[in-house]
Amino acid sequence: MKRATLTLAAILASPLAAAGCSDLIDDSVGASDNFALGDAIAGTNATQFAAAKANFGLTETQQDGLGPIFNERSCSACHSNGAIGGAGQNIERRYGTLTNGVFNGLANTGGSLRQLFGIGGFNPSPGVNCNSGTDANPAPGATIFAGRMTTPTFGLGLVELIPDGTLQGIASAQPASIRGIAVDNVIQLTSGPFSRGQHHVARFGWKAVHASLADFAGDAYLNEMGITTTSCANGQVIRDFATENRANRAPTNAVINGCPDDLAPGVDDDFAAEENNCAGGLTEVQDDVANFAFFMRNLAPAPRGVDNSNGRGLTEFNREGCNGCHVTTTFTVTANGRGQSFQPFSDFLVHDMGTLGDGIGNDGDSVAVTRRMRTAPLWGIRFRNGLLHDARTSDKSAAIQAHDGQGAAARNAFNGATSAQRNDLLLFLSSL
């Protein structure tokens, strides 16, 4: 459902934000490089960060545009472990099938992402009684099902700034047996360092689906919360995130159970006409989406803990070949006008993970492509519960032992290590 824009001023003025702000602002914001979980990176404007964070945590209602079908009511309802923006217990459901040997996300039944809830009864106009319905489970025709755990967003603004060439260079240098693929992505929203239409290496999500945090935010707002947005790029109206999802229905301008799904039946949410005046060559991202992007762009990496293996675990990590994908590179980017260094332990490339692959892809992908998963960044893993894309385990050894395909050799090296070596490796991982 469509969403009225919410301005920063409105958030600051809202009682909810006011109540939450005092304990959200941390004294060390911008003051040092020794971040606590949930802090902002150096150089971030604390007031703007607190407001953006409040927006990320804001619970949306039907009046705000929630639904018709959705998974949660706020970003932080899922991204909350340890601090706002963190990982979460929510495990999304994806589905699809193979048609003539290639992936089919069943968009005609609401796939590939299942929404768990519907707003139920709603009245688009006085006296018109409608019902959103909910996604049927299992969706008709689905044969492939995958869980997707909520990932943390700490430090992702720095990851967003890693130059494409750096990631492509890592891929070129990898031995053929584990060489990853830099996924090409076309930028949708003109925001931060990006302009619509540019090509960049995708690096976010379990399968590296977006290169830009603003694009991910627009996508999540629509697909997790059912809140559509439009934005402006050089005077052009951007409607990429403006089409409602419907319970097991095609993403067209259809109706829900005989009722219009927004205020203008037959016409999708057209914020440009109603609210975004893109005239005069305006470039502007919808306010909420801009706030989500700002929050994530300035959220610091999770702080490192103590390595109780005294360095031996890192040696073991490298010996077993974990660093082939979970690269130990310290990246440095310029954010907020200053150099910021970080060590995410990922090449942000996708790898064929064999049986660990989740079988989900884009329409037309071969089965081999659906096995590709992004190297999960290991930073902040000490703040995590569920591991792997479907959170099938919280046991690090089990997560390593599930590696297959391009990860099989490293898994075998782990299995062949002595218990003392394995213990050192696990102690090292627990420090990240």
Ligand code: HEC
């Ligand atoms: C219902 C739970 C849920 C809600 C609500 C939700 N997310 Fe997520 N988020 C997830 C899951 C699950 C993933 C992993 C998705 C995937 O890769 O398939 C994710 C991944 C992400 C990522 C990628 C992180 C990475 O590891 O690269 C970003 C960025 C993100 N979400 C931002 C948002 C924003 C902004 C909002 C609010 C508009 C939001 N999310 C709302 C569950 C949620």
Ligand code: HEC
């Ligand atoms: C071929 C590349 C590759 C190699 C080599 C590799 N990994 Fe991974 N690793 C991945 C990918 C891809 C994932 C995400 C898999 C998924 O969940 O589908 C992952 C996930 C993980 C996770 C779970 C992280 C999370 O966020 O849930 C841990 C822990 C892990 N790897 C540790 C290791 C260790 C330790 C080694 C060495 C024994 C290793 N990996 C070797 C690619 C690799």
